[in-house]
Amino acid sequence: MLVMQNRMNLRVHEDWQAQDFEWYRAIWTECAELIEHYGYKWWKKQEADMEQVRLEVIDIWHFGLSALFGNGKSIETIAGEIEAELANFHASDLGVREATEALALHALDTRGFSPLRFWQLMQASGLDFDALYAAYVGKNVLNFFRQDHGYKSGTYTKIWGGREDNEHLAELVLTLDKNADDFSEQVYDALKRRYQDIVPQVES
Structure with a gap:
């Protein structure tokens, strides 16, 4: 997936890594869109649109993968870092809203992307790796x-x-x-x- 993401980003800009695009901003904005599909208005009846929620999770993954590139890291290095971060992953009891907010807060605090927090959101939304x-x-x-x-x-x-x-x-x-x-x-x-x-x- 890292290979495919790099190929897509190259299509948009041939020197995309040097552009310092603000991927973190796209991540938290997509998180906000996800919450809209899931629902947050306690003052009216809302039904979670889980299909759209999962589509937003996939969009976040695109931006998250892009955010992990930097400092001349190779795809192999990035893949290894993701694997290491997720090696001790344990099932979370966070709901969709809470997992989304944790990921968005991390993006805003660090201007980066957390595979671990993403995995929690992925799990909460009913997605597995396949x-x-x-x-x-x-x-x-x-x-x-x-x-x-x-x-x-x-x-x-x-x-x-x-x-x-x-x-x-x-x-x-x-x-x-x-x-x-x-x-x-x-x-x-x-x-x-x-x-x-x-x-x-x-x-x-």
Whole structure:
């Protein structure tokens, strides 16, 4: 996933690590969006949208991985540091809101990212590592797909046939073999076929 994230960031800026982007700000902002989907208003009836919550968790992971790059660290070094931090991970009794706030607070305090606090949030939202991996690969591919189809220039159509591209992605991933060596290529091809089938009808 670190390899894929680096590749995506290179697509956005060829020297992205030297730009000192404020990944921590994206992390706590995504945390706020997650809380909106989960619900926090005690003065009105709210139902947690756990599918959207988990999508926000995946978005946070993208920014978190990016934040771990720095000081010329190799991908192998970063992977080792994540593994070491999580080696003694124990199940937490934090709820989604509390785990989200702990991660956001760490991001604001340190301007960094905590894999341990992220793991607590991942667990609280009902994701395991396999689910994280499959969802991450899917969203990473979608980000590439968006770039290939005019996201940066503003010509990309994010709503396909009345549904957001994230929804199409989640549906398509369920039909594919997540253990296949070409899983990411399968995701891209499936997105491309559906996009071409639907978007011309929307634009015409």
